Amino acid sequence: MPYTRDTLPGLLRSHDINPTHQRIEIAHALFSHQEHLSADQIMAIVNTNHSETSKATVYNTLNLFLEKHLIREVIVDPSKVFYDPNTRPHHHLYEVDSGKLSDIDAEHVHISGLPPLPEGMVTEGIDLIVRVRRRG
Amino acid sequence: MPYTRDTLPGLLRSHDINPTHQRIEIAHALFSHQEHLSADQIMAIVNTNHSETSKATVYNTLNLFLEKHLIREVIVDPSKVFYDPNTRPHHHLYEVDSGKLSDIDAEHVHISGLPPLPEGMVTEGIDLIVRVRRRG
DNA sequence: CCGGAGATTAGACAAAGTCCAAATGGGTGT
DNA sequence: ACACCCATTTGGACTTTGTCTAATCTCCGG
Numbered sequence: 001m002p003y004t005r006d007t008l009p010g011l012l013r014s015h016d017i018n019p020t021h022q023r024i025e026i027a028h029a030l031f032s033h034q035e036h037l038s039a040d041q042i043m044a045i046v047n048t049n050h051s052e053t054s055k056a057t058v059y060n061t062l063n064l065f066l067e068k069h070l071i072r073e074v075i076v077d078p079s080k081v082f083y084d085p086n087t088r089p090h091h092h093l094y095e096v097d098s099g100k101l102s103d104i105d106a107e108h109v110h111i112s113g114l115p116p117l118p119e120g121m122v123t124e125g126i127d128l129i130v131r132v133r134r135r136g
Numbered sequence: 137m138p139y140t141r142d143t144l145p146g147l148l149r150s151h152d153i154n155p156t157h158q159r160i161e162i163a164h165a166l167f168s169h170q171e172h173l174s175a176d177q178i179m180a181i182v183n184t185n186h187s188e189t190s191k192a193t194v195y196n197t198l199n200l201f202l203e204k205h206l207i208r209e210v211i212v213d214p215s216k217v218f219y220d221p222n223t224r225p226h227h228h229l230y231e232v233d234s235g236k237l238s239d240i241d242a243e244h245v246h247i248s249g250l251p252p253l254p255e256g257m258v259t260e261g262i263d264l265i266v267r268v269r270r271r272g
Numbered sequence: 273c274c275g276g277a278g279a280t281t282a283g284a285c286a287a288a289g290t291c292c293a294a295a296t297g298g299g300t301g302t
Numbered sequence: 303a304c305a306c307c308c309a310t311t312t313g314g315a316c317t318t319t320g321t322c323t324a325a326t327c328t329c330c331g332g
């Protein structure tokens with residue numbers, strides 16, 4: 001757990017994000033859990049004890065974090081997006097039955113033989129998702 | 137274009153699908169275009185000229201096709217699922233700005249160094265998505 | 273203390289997809 | 303042709319995720 005509420009403001013600032021209460025709470029939810037969370041899970045976590053952060057703010061903030069490359073979005077389930085505090089290069093393992101999502105470090109994975117990109121295009125990212133299910 | 141309305145019933149039967157009017161029309165939309173279409177695009181195509189196929193039927197049918205492995209679903213855009221008539225092994229190139237989705241043949245692509253699967257799990261599929269955008 | 277830019281909010285709204293009970297329809301046997 | 307049956311289709315209400323907007327709040331500099 002490299003991030004506490006104390007170190008988060010600096011992290012946000014280093015990504016050019018004004019660290020407000022709500023933003024720190026949302027960042028804290030993501031970075032302290034180090035998990036893949038959906039927007040509604042984040043809203044639930046942030047609002048557990050007492051204070052209220054609105055749905056609009058949660059979405060605003062997550063989209064801001066995305067823009068500033070503080071987090072990534074992971075699109076594996078058509079019904080909801082997951083947000084990923086890990087921005088180091090990595091891939092994903094998705095357990096179809098349970099919905100569990102985990103990281104695959106990119107370090108040892110090698111992808112070769114991709115065709116050249118269309119003219120004038122640059123790669124924004126390569127998403128590799130291994131979908132697995134329980135044998136049976 | 138290997139599929140016409142004449143050959144589609146056989147294709148459906150070979151996948152253990154009872155070929156009804158609506159199912160043939162929906163299959164025709166996908167297989168004659170050989171494109172990645174979303175549910176609402178398919179509904180629009182099927183209903184262009186006159187007859188009506190209801191939203192419920194479109195979704196029922198697409199999910200049936202998925203179950204029977206006649207088509208695949210491609211999850212690249214959080215807002216909608218695309219359906220892919222190409223079930224041969226292949227990957228996808230997604231142009232983020234335009235939403236254009238195209239195939240990358242899997243034949244020459246090689247992925248190595250993936251970690252072993254968790255105990256008792258089998259791979260259902262590996263999705264590789266190259267996200268690109270216009271340079272600028 | 274004041275003003276203003278940026279942040280937050282509630283709630284209405286939009287879009288994708290699901291659900292259900294009722295109606296339909298296409299075979300099959302007679 | 304008829305009746306029956308079961309799969310399929312259907313409209314429409316409903317759910318869920320996410321967006322939009324206009325009003326309010328906050329906080330900082332002067």
